[in-house]
Every structure is written in C-alpha cells, then in structure tokens.
Amino acid sequence: MTTTADDLPDDIAALQAALIAERARAARVEAELAVAKARASDDQAVIAHQRLQIEKLTRQIYGQRSERTVRLLDQIELTFEELESSATEDEIAAERAVARTTNVLAFTRKRPARQPFPEHLPRQRVVEPGPTKCLCCGSPRLRKLGEDITETLEVIPRQWKVIQHVREKFTCRDCEKISQAPAPFHVLARGWAGPSLLAMILFEKFGQHQPLNRQADRYAREGVPLSLSTLADQVGGCCAVLAPLIWRIERHVFAAERLHSDDTIVPVLAKGKTDTGRCWVYVRDDRPFGGPAPPAAMFYYSRDRSGEHPQAHLEEYAGIFQADAYGGYTKLYEADRKPGRLVEAACWVHARRPFFILADVAANARRKAQGKTASPISPLALEAVHRIDALFDIERSINGQSAEQRRAVRQELSTPLVADLEQWLREQRPKLSRGNDLAKAMDYMLKRWPAFTRFLDDGRICLSNNAAERALRGIALGRKSWLFAGSDRGGQRAAAIYSLIVTAKLNNVDPQAWLADVLARIADHPAHSIDQLLPWNWQPRSAPQSQAA
Numbered sequence: 001m002t003t004t005a006d007d008l009p010d011d012i013a014a015l016q017a018a019l020i021a022e023r024a025r026a027a028r029v030e031a032e033l034a035v036a037k038a039r040a041s042d043d044q045a046v047i048a049h050q051r052l053q054i055e056k057l058t059r060q061i062y063g064q065r066s067e068r069t070v071r072l073l074d075q076i077e078l079t080f081e082e083l084e085s086s087a088t089e090d091e092i093a094a095e096r097a098v099a100r101t102t103n104v105l106a107f108t109r110k111r112p113a114r115q116p117f118p119e120h121l122p123r124q125r126v127v128e129p130g131p132t133k134c135l136c137c138g139s140p141r142l143r144k145l146g147e148d149i150t151e152t153l154e155v156i157p158r159q160w161k162v163i164q165h166v167r168e169k170f171t172c173r174d175c176e177k178i179s180q181a182p183a184p185f186h187v188l189a190r191g192w193a194g195p196s197l198l199a200m201i202l203f204e205k206f207g208q209h210q211p212l213n214r215q216a217d218r219y220a221r222e223g224v225p226l227s228l229s230t231l232a233d234q235v236g237g238c239c240a241v242l243a244p245l246i247w248r249i250e251r252h253v254f255a256a257e258r259l260h261s262d263d264t265i266v267p268v269l270a271k272g273k274t275d276t277g278r279c280w281v282y283v284r285d286d287r288p289f290g291g292p293a294p295p296a297a298m299f300y301y302s303r304d305r306s307g308e309h310p311q312a313h314l315e316e317y318a319g320i321f322q323a324d325a326y327g328g329y330t331k332l333y334e335a336d337r338k339p340g341r342l343v344e345a346a347c348w349v350h351a352r353r354p355f356f357i358l359a360d361v362a363a364n365a366r367r368k369a370q371g372k373t374a375s376p377i378s379p380l381a382l383e384a385v386h387r388i389d390a391l392f393d394i395e396r397s398i399n400g401q402s403a404e405q406r407r408a409v410r411q412e413l414s415t416p417l418v419a420d421l422e423q424w425l426r427e428q429r430p431k432l433s434r435g436n437d438l439a440k441a442m443d444y445m446l447k448r449w450p451a452f453t454r455f456l457d458d459g460r461i462c463l464s465n466n467a468a469e470r471a472l473r474g475i476a477l478g479r480k481s482w483l484f485a486g487s488d489r490g491g492q493r494a495a496a497i498y499s500l501i502v503t504a505k506l507n508n509v510d511p512q513a514w515l516a517d518v519l520a521r522i523a524d525h526p527a528h529s530i531d532q533l534l535p536w537n538w539q540p541r542s543a544p545q546s547q548a549a
Contacts, residue, residue: 024101031094095107203512239493253283253284254314260281260323264278266494268488277304283297290403297498307328355385395462401459407456407458474501475498506535517538
C-alpha cells in the first residue's frame, strides 16, 4: 500500500509519533535481516567445516587417492576460512542491530568447545582488585570464598638483546704478567650475530621463503637496522661453517640401497633476463620397508637440465633408483656402468596422472559451472585409474612392514592385478590411434613395463616417487616469494641449506632449533664427533648449558 501526503496527519505530535514508529519498524526489519544474514553465514560456515572434516577423514582412511584430493582440501580450507570470518562478522553486525530494538531475538552462533591451552605455556596471574565491602549491605566484613579464572592467550613480541662477553684482566703482583680468560668461540670469525639469530635468518630465508631484503625491512621496523649486505654476509659464512654436516648427509644419502630422485625448475637471474636452472634432490627413506637408517635428502643445483648432472651426482652410487622417465637417466641404467648398473624402478603416480586427467570428473564439473565446454570423460582412462588405485590400496596396508613381508603380500595380491592390467592395456592399445592422449599414456607404461613391475619382486621398492616430490614442495612454494635465485652460487647455497632443513624435517626435528644449537656448538666441537650433530643423532643441550653458552 502506497502512502500519500494526504494520508499523513496534520499536527506535529502525530507526525513525530508516526516517525518514531516508522523508525522502530525499520530498526526491527534491519535487525531481522541482520539476524537472518548471520544465520545464513553460520550455516555456510558449518557446511564448509563439515565438508572439510569429511574430506580429511576420507583421506585419513583411504589415503591420498589423487592429486585432486590435495587440491580439494586446500580449496575447502580456504573457503572455510573465509566463511568462518564472514559468519563472525555478520554475527557482530546482528548483535549491534538487535541492540537497537526491543522485540527481536538475538542470534548467537554455536561454536565447538575450545580445547584448553597447552600446560607447558607459562601462566601469568593478573588479580583484579576485589570489593572492599558487600555490594548488597555495604558491610566491610568479607572473606574469600574462591576465585574464577579466565584464561586469555597472548604473545610477547620478539625481544632483541645484546650479550656482552666480559673477560676480566688480572695482573700478577710478583711477575707483573697479565692473565685473562680466552675469548669465547664465535660461529663466524669476527662474528657479531648469535647462533639463534643466525639460525632464524637461515630458516626464514630457506625454510619460510622470506628473502633477506624483507627480513631487513622487518628488523628495521623492530628497531634493529641490519643492512642487506650484512645479512648476506652471515648467510655465506654459515654455509661455509655447516659444510661438514652437508658432506656427512651426502655420504649418508648415497649409502642407501634405494634412492628417490626428482628435479624442479629454479629461475636464475641473468643479464636482462632470467635463465631456468634446476634443483635436483635425492632422498633416502627406508621407513616404508622398515629400514633402520634415518631418512635424509641431498639437494644439488645446476644451470640446466643436462643429463650430465645426475650422472655426476650418482657417479659412485649403485642400487635401486626410483625416478620418472627423464632421458638423462638412461646412461645410468647401462649394464657396463661403473661402479654398477642402477636398477630402474618406475613411478606409478607418474603413470596414473595422464589417465586421471582424462577421467577427472570434478574438472569437467568446474568447466561446466564456468560456462566452458567440458571435455569428454574417457571410460578407458577411468578404468585405468581404478585398476591402479587398487594397487595403491594394497600398498597402504603394508606400509612400514619389512621388505620380505611386503614382497609376500605383493606376490599374493598385487601380481594378479598387475598381470590383468598389462593384458588389458595390450588389448586396448591397438584400438587407439597413435596421436591419442590415452594411447600415449598406455605407451608410457608398456615401454617401461619391467621397471613398473619390479616392485613385485623387491619389497624395498615403493610404488611411487612421492618422497622426492614432497622434498621439492618447499621450492615450488618458495618460487612465489623469492621469484628467482640471484646467481649460480646462490642456487648452490640454497641447495646446501635445503639439504639441512629438509633432512631435519624428515627426522621430525625443528630445523630452526637444531640450526641454532648446532651453530652454537660447531665452532669448538671435535671434528671426529661431528656425526653427533646430525639431525638423527642430535640431542639438544639442557637449559642451564644453553644459558651459560
């Protein structure tokens, strides 16, 4: 119904009353809309949280079934983060709108019970002054009945301090000889930075992908101006000091019975452009077949992807080699190679990937939602994915068992599946044209079939090369932050520190804490006992010793 000027009262009092009533109604409508919006936002956040929980539980029960699972989890987590923030924002807006009314019921979100704060965190008691007299009758005769404690988690900003090492001088009254305690060892000659600061600089640069110029800006804002050249000088010095540990890790990695290998691109700054360098990784991880040796990773840098680089890295290695079908590895598999032929073990994840792309139902659904033309889903590709996934299901059940147990289970369960898969591939391949993507995926497997089936007779071999791909994941993430390496020497330094950080992570050791303790001890540590500082042998010093140092 439309209100005209003739419908309005003539006197001011009536107009004021009508205006007040209209404002109240508008406030009520606004509050109701705010509450409805808050409820809708809360529902969306709950749905996103439940989807995230379902996907995580599915992955935990059935394992990582595909690349899509990882992408989906990342996407759902990001969606949940945004929806949760929006729901809280809408809840506060609804509370403010309801406060301006008297007849709209407020909306309060149902939140899960928060876990208590960790017991190891220190507690600081802030006692609020209690009343000095009864709030009811005013009597001063009060006695304490108990107390209520509300805990709030807080963080203290990073504290900088200068440690002064004082060496007192004494003179002898008999011979007038001056005596003084020897100067303490420093991590670097003429060192001005403590080991914890050096470890933080290294881990921020190579572990958290924060270039030195960003670190210098942040330190300056905290009141500690450190030039970029000064920080770079410390990084170079630490690489030289930590070189003995890198050599020990290299020797340990190439003493393995089986190695994982992979490489990734590393843009390198050149004159007026950037060149494409490579970072190679070799991972020793015997845990899948119950091996007692600790895991470790060794990184190398090269300016290009020539096959001479892995051939030089593996010059003295002989054993099982798990990698992709890169042509530069071909000479490593020759029978007359010295010190011995490498045993090629192909990666089933690489073989599965092209089939999965042709059978990615979720990708087609996204294309349709975006109004794009969806590519047809190949039933043959879908069948290949299901057959390969059945092999991975068996592998998850025997992960961590001994090599003999793994071989026995594979002979019983996996061998028939692999034989059926080979027969199926050879039956379907002649039906496809040479240029067909599905035919290329089949040829990739059939041409390397002995390398793909070698895991059936050797329990040490893994079905995938994921160990090497996981080791390179940090570099792939870091490229978005540091964009490129400054030089070939910079790429070599990065590879050296990556070896230390990734090896520490593989052994469930905090890389920054380990680097800080190693840098504090390595200057006066006996050279013949350097293995004690390796991540899998490392024992942190007790608190009093650390404080004394």
